[in-house]
Amino acid sequence: MTMKLHCFGESGHSYKVAMALSMMDIEWEPVFIDFFKGESRSPEYRELNIMGEAPVLQDGDLTLTQSGVILDYLSSKTGKMGGRSADARREVLRWMFFDNHKLSSIAGMLRFQMNFLPEDKRNADVIAFLSARLASALKTLDDQLTNHAWLAGDDITVADLCCAGYLYYPEPFSFDRKDYPNIDRWLDAIASQPGWKPPYELMPGSPADRA
Amino acid sequence: MTMKLHCFGESGHSYKVAMALSMMDIEWEPVFIDFFKGESRSPEYRELNIMGEAPVLQDGDLTLTQSGVILDYLSSKTGKMGGRSADARREVLRWMFFDNHKLSSIAGMLRFQMNFLPEDKRNADVIAFLSARLASALKTLDDQLTNHAWLAGDDITVADLCCAGYLYYPEPFSFDRKDYPNIDRWLDAIASQPGWKPPYELMPGSPADRA
Structure with a gap:
């Protein structure tokens, strides 16, 4: 099942996860958070993540927040880019x-x-x-x-x-x-690793949109 | 074997681990870091922890840094105060x-x-x-x-x-x-949990020493 990453281009923590998804060759799609219009501070978003932060990863029924936790999860799930002991x-x-x-x-x-x-x-x-x-x-x-x-x-x-x-x-x-x-x-x-891309090519939203 | 915690009273990150050691009823002793005299910035200390931070936990041959990692380790080792799934x-x-x-x-x-x-x-x-x-x-x-x-x-x-x-x-x-x-x-x-103590009762060094 396609994973969903709630994110926006300027979010460095989202980018860490987007990089991992791309470099681990996982099927995923971004869900844009309109951070600069306050979306991550809305009650609806706080329902998804009480911390009011990006990113949020949805993998089937599992919802995860905090990029460190998500990176640890992805490396455990795929056996890629994690510690082996x-x-x-x-x-x-x-x-x-x-x-x-x-x-x-x-x-x-x-x-x-x-x-x-x-x-x-x-x-x-x-x-x-x-x-x-x-x-x-x-x-x-x-x-x-x-x-x-x-x-x-x-x-x-x-x-x-x-x-x-x-x-x-x-x-x-x-x-x-x-x-x-x-x-x-x-x-x-x-x-230079396979799958790497710069932030604004991996996720929607960038300073250019607001210029 | 008695665990050693390199720490000083004012270090909030050290205190988190000292609390855990005390509340999990683990045998441990503090090793004082003279932070306010620059000890954690010394080359010798950087050999122990390149991050130059407190705390450092030594459990036999194992040396761990970052309070989050140490807390995760202690809960895994003792089966106490950790997630069970x-x-x-x-x-x-x-x-x-x-x-x-x-x-x-x-x-x-x-x-x-x-x-x-x-x-x-x-x-x-x-x-x-x-x-x-x-x-x-x-x-x-x-x-x-x-x-x-x-x-x-x-x-x-x-x-x-x-x-x-x-x-x-x-x-x-x-x-x-x-x-x-x-x-x-x-x-x-x-x-109110068993083993809890305030920071300056669990670790050596406090503002009173420098008054």
Whole structure:
């Protein structure tokens, strides 16, 4: 049965899952969430996901939210891009928690501040604060990739898709690949895998629609 | 064998694990990290955890980092406070990802800004920004607890300990229990369980040491 992914193009967390679905060669279709018109804050959407967030995955009767949970589910279900032992699975989860805690959470807020908030609502101090936090997380990621081709174990896993998700977006958010040579090489390696596509080619909705 | 938890009192992520160890009645001992003297940023500590974060759990030869991974490990190992099916375990993980992404990450930065940063380095705009983000996450938590005694399923799980960790700290960080009646009731319910103790009674190091 075709899986449904409730998502929108700008959502980095949705993109992680869309990448996984495409790269694992799973049959799926997007269901557009009109985030910029407030759809994810509506009572109807909160019925689907009380957290009011994208993405939501529907696989038959199963409804899942939180990209980390969905990525773990997809790798378990397909046997692809997951850890093959309890230890390896924990290492995958470890990088996904790091990402949610220190990397994508900050990148998401910063990208929103710098691109999607009206200019008169942007705050330079908040942007400077978030940029410094993001740089610290990117340094940790780059350090790990100095001696590792992939984040968790010897092969590509959903931990790579999770941590890389935001880093493929074209909007400025104080991240420049040239400052992080190991991340740069790793992003190219992920993008050369079968099924990879950039965010606005995988999901409906993009800044161009609102220009 | 006695488990070792590398931690310090002020670390909310360490506290989540210390609570779990105590409430699951596991034999453990703390290993103090002198965070405020920069120990977690030292090369030696980065050898233990490249993320430079607390906590780190050592169980015999196994070294684990990221509180979400450790909580999942402890509930699997003991059969306590975890989901009992794949669906239930995913619901536990879901709230732990929400916590890392939207709740503890923000609460941690905000508490640091308002209490541990020198006064001349605190930024009112950053504090206002983080306070608004925290209020939004607390609202989601309070909504979920309106119709649920515990966050994930019918019994207390590590998802409850995860989301509650920061909320037991006495320092001000714009959280007032009176504003969130369901959270207030739930924090009392967790604290009435056998083995529960407040953060500075479970781990070495506290603001009093640096006064």
